[in-house]
Amino acid sequence: TAAEPEVLVRIENVAKHYRRGSSLPLLGGRAEPLRAVDGVSLELRAGETLGLVGESGSGKTTLARMLVRLLAPSAGRVVFAGTDISALGERELRPLRRDLQMVFQDPLSSLNPRRSVGETIADPLRILGTSSDAEIRARVRELMTKVGLDPESYDRFPHEFSGGMRQRVGIARALAPRPKLLICDEPVASLDVSTQAVILELLKEVQRDYGLTVVFVAHDLAVVRQVADRVAVMRFGQIVELADSATLFDAPRHEYTRMLLDAVPVVDPVAAREKRERRRAALAAAL
Numbered sequence: 001t002a003a004e005p006e007v008l009v010r011i012e013n014v015a016k017h018y019r020r021g022s023s024l025p026l027l028g029g030r031a032e033p034l035r036a037v038d039g040v041s042l043e044l045r046a047g048e049t050l051g052l053v054g055e056s057g058s059g060k061t062t063l064a065r066m067l068v069r070l071l072a073p074s075a076g077r078v079v080f081a082g083t084d085i086s087a088l089g090e091r092e093l094r095p096l097r098r099d100l101q102m103v104f105q106d107p108l109s110s111l112n113p114r115r116s117v118g119e120t121i122a123d124p125l126r127i128l129g130t131s132s133d134a135e136i137r138a139r140v141r142e143l144m145t146k147v148g149l150d151p152e153s154y155d156r157f158p159h160e161f162s163g164g165m166r167q168r169v170g171i172a173r174a175l176a177p178r179p180k181l182l183i184c185d186e187p188v189a190s191l192d193v194s195t196q197a198v199i200l201e202l203l204k205e206v207q208r209d210y211g212l213t214v215v216f217v218a219h220d221l222a223v224v225r226q227v228a229d230r231v232a233v234m235r236f237g238q239i240v241e242l243a244d245s246a247t248l249f250d251a252p253r254h255e256y257t258r259m260l261l262d263a264v265p266v267v268d269p270v271a272a273r274e275k276r277e278r279r280r281a282a283l284a285a286a287l
Helices: 060-067 090-097 117-128 133-146 163-175 193-210 221-227 245-250 255-262 269-286
Strands: 007-018 034-045 049-053 075-080 100-103 181-185 213-218 230-235 238-244
Touching: 007 060, 034 060, 034 075, 034 213, 034 238, 049 060, 049 221, 060 075, 060 100, 060 181, 060 213, 100 163, 117 133, 117 163, 133 163, 163 193, 193 213, 193 221, 213 221, 221 245, 230 245, 230 255, 238 245, 238 255
Parallel strands: 049 213, 049 230, 100 181, 181 213
Antiparallel strands: 007 034, 007 075, 230 238
């Protein structure tokens, strides 16, 4: 039998709470903290794609940002490749930053409008300081080709590109330092359906070619189904269901997961009927 993939990230009872001002300070009122993430434990295996799904406010983006230490947890530990990164200062984190990268939802707001796309992709490499200008430029051109951008557009600016092309720039920038963990936070939410399909295929391709561990954050289960090996469903800051993709979509155990799946539109009426029958049979078998 094949060996189990190594665990790249271990999340241990992680929480993120935000203080809320009391609405009745003069009466000694004390507001409960906002529990954005409330005691989540999870392991990420090297080379897998985990879908992290839930409605707006479920805590999925907050959890994802703690995985790459854009946010520090209020409690619990995030252990990356054997190192507890939850309490590290910025100086200790700096060598790990290259391994922890993120693709954001809105490519336009996450790209500097005053920097060319080539220089934007080059930024993580310049920060590393281990390559010459010629090596950096060659690496950027190679990455642009990989994600489907014309290397001759190195000196063009973000506003000159479509939304889908800007997202390719964001993906190339995240890949530049050769990360081990890639967080994709709603990376296709702002794109039209046909462009979504192209970007999803690109993400699957780079995950496979580079052996990345990917966390794919989304509210759209139909999108997650196309990319994820396993799926974690979040609600009110907690994971209510975690299963491999096929099991979760065919035989969801939690009522909230079933509600999310029922909200996914199915255009073909025959497929819709088959979906309902499959769900009923799977639920009957699970009882």
